[in-house]
Amino acid sequence: MKKNLVQAYKQAPWRTQIQWIGIFLLVLVGVAVVAGVYLMISGRAAATGRRIQSLEAEISALEMEINDLKTQYAQVSSAKSLSERAEALNMTLLDPLKAMYIEVPGYVPPSQPALAPPPTVEDISTPVLLPEFTASLWDWLRLQVFIEPNLSTESTESNDTGLISPAPTEVTP
Amino acid sequence: MRTTNWNRFFIICVLASVIAGVAGIQLIRIQNIEGAKQILADSEAYQGINRMIYPERGSIYDSDGRLLAGNEVVYEVGLDLQAIQQPETVASVASSVLGLDYSRVLGYAQMTPGNGNPYFIVLDGFVSKDKIAQLESIKEDYANRSTKRGEGRPNLLGLVWTANNKRSYPEGTLASNMLGFYSFLDRTDGIGYFGVEEAYDDLMAGEPKQVYSAIDPNLLTSLEEVPPGVTVQLTFNREIQAMTEKKLDEAIEWSGAENGTIIVYNPETGEIIAMATAPRLDPNEYWNYSELFPNPKPFNSAISSTYEPGSVFKVLTMAAGLDSGVVTATTTFNDTGSLNVGGATIYNWNMGGWGEVDMTGCMQHSLNVCLAWLGMELGPDRFYSYMKSFGFDRNTGIDLGGESHWPLKLPGDGLWYEVDLATNSFGQGISVTPIQMVTAIGAIANDGKMMAPHVVKAMVIDGKQYNIDPVVVGTPVSAETAHTLTTMLVNSLENEASNALVEGYSLAGKTGTGEIATPLGYTNSSTNTSFVGWGPADDPEFLVYVWLEKPEISIWGSEVAAPVFSDLVSDLVVLMNIPPDSIRLADKLGTSSIAGTE
Numbered sequence: 001m002k003k004n005l006v007q008a009y010k011q012a013p014w015r016t017q018i019q020w021i022g023i024f025l026l027v028l029v030g031v032a033v034v035a036g037v038y039l040m041i042s043g044r045a046a047a048t049g050r051r052i053q054s055l056e057a058e059i060s061a062l063e064m065e066i067n068d069l070k071t072q073y074a075q076v077s078s079a080k081s082l083s084e085r086a087e088a089l090n091m092t093l094l095d096p097l098k099a100m101y102i103e104v105p106g107y108v109p110p111s112q113p114a115l116a117p118p119p120t121v122e123d124i125s126t127p128v129l130l131p132e133f134t135a136s137l138w139d140w141l142r143l144q145v146f147i148e149p150n151l152s153t154e155s156t157e158s159n160d161t162g163l164i165s166p167a168p169t170e171v172t173p
Numbered sequence: 174m175r176t177t178n179w180n181r182f183f184i185i186c187v188l189a190s191v192i193a194g195v196a197g198i199q200l201i202r203i204q205n206i207e208g209a210k211q212i213l214a215d216s217e218a219y220q221g222i223n224r225m226i227y228p229e230r231g232s233i234y235d236s237d238g239r240l241l242a243g244n245e246v247v248y249e250v251g252l253d254l255q256a257i258q259q260p261e262t263v264a265s266v267a268s269s270v271l272g273l274d275y276s277r278v279l280g281y282a283q284m285t286p287g288n289g290n291p292y293f294i295v296l297d298g299f300v301s302k303d304k305i306a307q308l309e310s311i312k313e314d315y316a317n318r319s320t321k322r323g324e325g326r327p328n329l330l331g332l333v334w335t336a337n338n339k340r341s342y343p344e345g346t347l348a349s350n351m352l353g354f355y356s357f358l359d360r361t362d363g364i365g366y367f368g369v370e371e372a373y374d375d376l377m378a379g380e381p382k383q384v385y386s387a388i389d390p391n392l393l394t395s396l397e398e399v400p401p402g403v404t405v406q407l408t409f410n411r412e413i414q415a416m417t418e419k420k421l422d423e424a425i426e427w428s429g430a431e432n433g434t435i436i437v438y439n440p441e442t443g444e445i446i447a448m449a450t451a452p453r454l455d456p457n458e459y460w461n462y463s464e465l466f467p468n469p470k471p472f473n474s475a476i477s478s479t480y481e482p483g484s485v486f487k488v489l490t491m492a493a494g495l496d497s498g499v500v501t502a503t504t505t506f507n508d509t510g511s512l513n514v515g516g517a518t519i520y521n522w523n524m525g526g527w528g529e530v531d532m533t534g535c536m537q538h539s540l541n542v543c544l545a546w547l548g549m550e551l552g553p554d555r556f557y558s559y560m561k562s563f564g565f566d567r568n569t570g571i572d573l574g575g576e577s578h579w580p581l582k583l584p585g586d587g588l589w590y591e592v593d594l595a596t597n598s599f600g601q602g603i604s605v606t607p608i609q610m611v612t613a614i615g616a617i618a619n620d621g622k623m624m625a626p627h628v629v630k631a632m633v634i635d636g637k638q639y640n641i642d643p644v645v646v647g648t649p650v651s652a653e654t655a656h657t658l659t660t661m662l663v664n665s666l667e668n669e670a671s672n673a674l675v676e677g678y679s680l681a682g683k684t685g686t687g688e689i690a691t692p693l694g695y696t697n698s699s700t701n702t703s704f705v706g707w708g709p710a711d712d713p714e715f716l717v718y719v720w721l722e723k724p725e726i727s728i729w730g731s732e733v734a735a736p737v738f739s740d741l742v743s744d745l746v747v748l749m750n751i752p753p754d755s756i757r758l759a760d761k762l763g764t765s766s767i768a769g770t771e
Contacts, residue, residue, distance in 0.1 A: 053386070064336055067229065067244045068302075074240035074343035079415040094747045097677050101756050109750075113238040115406055115631065116638040 221387040227361070228379030229338055231402035233352060233369060235411040236630055242352055242370070242456075244338040248300040250308075251293055252278075254286040257331030262315075266329060270307050271297050282331070298337075298360065305334055346453040348414050350473040351407070351445070351628055353574055354456035366459070367472045369405060369628060371574025376403040376632070404633040408444035413437065413748050417447035417741065424737040425451055429725030430702075434475045434607050435737075436718045437745065440615035440707060442643040443624030445571075446715060446749075450474045472575055479579040479604035480720070483687025483730065484522075484539045485703045486600025488614055491536060492658050493559035494547045496650040502661050505529050512542045512549075515591030519545045519599075522686065537665035539684060541599045548598025553584045556594060560603075562649035563613035564623065570646075571608055571626045579604035600687060601695075611718045613649070614705050617659060618681070618713040620652040663710045673706055673735035675742045677753030681713075682706025682738065684730035689723070699723040704734035708742065711758075714751055717741060 011019075075081075135143065203209055233242035250271060257263055260282035268275040273296060286292040308329070315327045340357040342349070353368025365374035379402035417435050425433045437447040450473055454465050462472075471477035494500045510526025512519045521527070521541050527534070535543035548556055560566070566581040581603070582589045596602040608626055616623035625644040632639050650658075662681035666673060673682050685703035688695040702724055707716040719734040719741070727733050751757065 061336065063229070064244075064246050064338060067232075067338065068246040070232075070240055071243040071245040071341045071343055074243060075341075077239075078344050079347055079411050080345065083415065093744055096743065096746050096751075096753060099747070099752070101752055112236055114638050115234060115238060115404060116633045116636055119637040119639060 220389055221385050223383060223385050225361075225381055226384050226397075226399045227381045228399045229401040230340060230355065231373075231377035231379070231404040231633075233377075234404070234406045235348075235414075236406065236408055237410055238406070239411050241344055241348060241407070241411070242340065242342050242355075245341040246302060246336050247298075247339040248302070248305045248334040249295060249298045249337055250300050250305075250332070250334045251295040252281055253331045253333050254282070254284055254290070254292055254294065255331075256333075257282050259325075259328060259330070262327045263329055263332045266308065266311055267296055267332060270304055270311070271300060273297070299339060299358070300334065308332070308334065340456075342456040344411065345457065346455045347411065347418065348409065348448075349453045349456050350450045350475065351409070351448050351573060352456060353472075354454065354459040354462075356459065358460075365574070366462075367575045368573050369407065370456075372572045373403065373405055373629070374574075377405065378402050400635060405629050406631040406633070406638075407628050408439075408442075408630045409447050409628065410748070413745065414447045414449070416744050416748060418449040418453070420737065420741045420744070421449040421451060424719075424721060424733075424740075427726070428702075428721055428733050428737075430721040430723060430733070432474060432722040434478070434718075434720045435741065436475055436607055436611045437741075438611045438615055438626065438716045438718070440618035440624065440713050440716045443612075443615070443626050444630065444643075445626060445628045448473075448475050448628075471577075473573065474607070476569075476571055476573055476576040476606055476608045479577070479606050480701050480722070481601050481603060481687040481690065482605055482610060482703055482720075483600045483685040483701060484541075485610065485614075485683050485685030485705045485718075485730075486603065486605070487536060487539065487544045487598070488617060488658065488662070488683050488705065489560070489563055490544050490548055490551075490556070490598045491532065491661070492617055492650045492654055493551055493556060494532075495657055496559070496654040497551060497555055499550045499555075500532055500547060502532050502657055505531050506535060506540075506543045506546060508535075508540055508542050510542065512545050512595065514545060514549065514595040517592040517595075519595050533661045533664055533668075536661055536683065537669050544599040545595035548594050551598075553594050556598070557581070557583055559649060560597075562623075562647055563616070564646070565603070565605060565609055565613070569606075569608050569612045569626050572629050576606075576608070578606055578609060600685060607718055607720055610703075610705065611716060612646075614707075614718075615716055616647070616649050617655045618707040618716050619655070621648050621650045621655040623647045623649055659707075659710055659713075666706075669731075671735055672731060673704055673738045675708075675739050675746070677755065678708050678742070678746060678751075679710040679754055680706050680708035680742065681710045682735075684735055686728060686730040698728070700728040700730075702728070702730040702733040704730055704738045706738050706742070709751065709754060709757065714749060715742075715745060717745070 229244055232240060232244070235241055250267070252263065260279055263282045264275050264279035267273055267278045278296065281294045281296075284290045284294075312329050315329065318326055320326050337360065340355040340363075342352065342354075349368075351368050353366050353370035353372075355365050355370050356363040365371045365377065370377070379400060382397060382399045384397050384399070417437055421433050421435045424430070424435075433449075433451055435447070435449045436445065438444070439446055452465050454462055454472070466472055491500075495502070507529050508521070508527040510521055510524065519541055522539060526542075527538055527540055530538065530540065530543065532543075534540075535547075551559075560581060565578075566583075568576045568578050570576075582593060582597075584594075593602050612623060612626050615626075622645050625646045627641065627644075629641055631641060659681045662683055663679055666680060666682050671682070671684070673684070674680065683705055685701075685705070687701040687703065689699055689701060700723070702721045704719045705716070707713040717738055719737050721733050721737065724733045746752075752760075
């Protein structure tokens, strides 16, 4: 009786073998999928990296080109060449006593040009690429599971004690 | 049967484990021997490239944002010896386009790289874009050339070029005495010499950075950004500078002077509006420096040349006299034509006496005896204390490389005598630079406040412009003294009907004729002629200092430097948009509104 009972619940050997083969294939497919995804992502990352480098080189070349064009423009519009062109057109410098001064209500003389904005202008810089696009899966998990919960807990604790914790903003001078 | 199989299986497992173990141990051993470490270290050199990136040198602009010094693209052309396939073709093209010696280039191109020979040889570091366009055209032509079967196509493999920045000065010689130059031929260790290029060299050069870029795509990172050097905006306007240089050149030619300097200065802010000297170097060809400026000729005489200024210095003696209360504008002096001080006799410029004159008369007739008397009345302590307040014992600190000054002789120094006080009072026996004079006299034109002279108006750092505020470096005299003296000098010019006057504008000013010290004593056959003037007198917007060295047409400042001042100011008021007094003062009183000129 006891023997019959054990036999009733035991799998047939071929079934056990198929199960093991199935599990093995499942693991194999899993590993292949992970490897494939890894390969695809690292391939794309490498291609993007190369493209970024190429674009950076292009930026550098364009900056050189811009500077070169600025210099060329300055050469053709130099004081000497403009003076020569003015003389060729029979232009002469104004005699201050022959000048006519006219009244223009609301006229504001042009201010001297600035080369760049002043440092007092505050511009809140936003990162071009958010961390979600640059962090690895592990970094993201670590951020979500370990770091951000702690930050939110601290923030809550600070507020509990009546301290003000403003939202962090990056302000460049 | 089962036991036998098990034993066989066990033996195979043991053998396989032993072999695997031995292989593993061997692997670990090989990875840790000295040779392996060396290979590992060597391999790192192939994983990426370490490059030193030199930032783009900061540009220089004038006050209106016009480029005075920038960067242009040039190419470094060289031979990559490993890639050369046709040395003759490469040598032929390189020699014809770049103007190089064919046999020399061929010798390089035929070299076998390694074993002591270089892998890369630079043929020319500064090739223009036009020549590179020619090389590219030839390269393309070779690539498209149809060939017969068995015949090789010509190629320029191994002849390579890379773009680089080169310092460029689009205005040529304009303001080169203020700009200085950058030794761009030395690509890695170039430095700025003289002027702004020297004074701001560190800032404009930026910080070179060692940058690593990986070859392994998985290790690729974004290239580290190397910010450009600081860009500077200067205080002077290009048109006014060009006009001032033109006036100086004309004045030198007209007067036969050996040399000359003109400074146009804003007494209210200390900004240099123009600074012209002669000769001027084209900084694009800075290697001509030693030819143009043989030792000890200074690069910028406005800040480096010291000379005895003569009567223009009387402005400062009179300022000291008025400020200390020793004299007032109406104090009279009986001029007998000579004054004996410490055993030496002081005479007037015409060797005559002018009788009773007030202080305005002393300035108007430029009486040495009167000013020597005033100096003696002040006494050495007060006189030299004022001169120190005016900054004659130090550099002005102008932000240009190469400034110098002559030490002020003071009582107690071995070389100081009592007569020095008398002669210093009218500008002899004391050596000054034009910029010292401008800074000191600028205080008279600016309510007694002496400003720090400077040529940089603003700096652009990381894309932000930082303006440089005017700095008061001292108040040597009171505002009241400054106003009184300005009025005296306006009157003296008008009473004298000076050559310096400009119709329609009230100007204050003083001529100067300085005798030149020689090993045999002072000579009056050749002099330093000067004029300093400012205007509009009620609200000065400019101060002009003219110095012409050893003119031939006349020895007098009133005949040489004064008309140059007048000629320059006539154009300056137009370029600075300063209307004649009648219109300007009417506008100030609210009876008219000036909007511009037509």
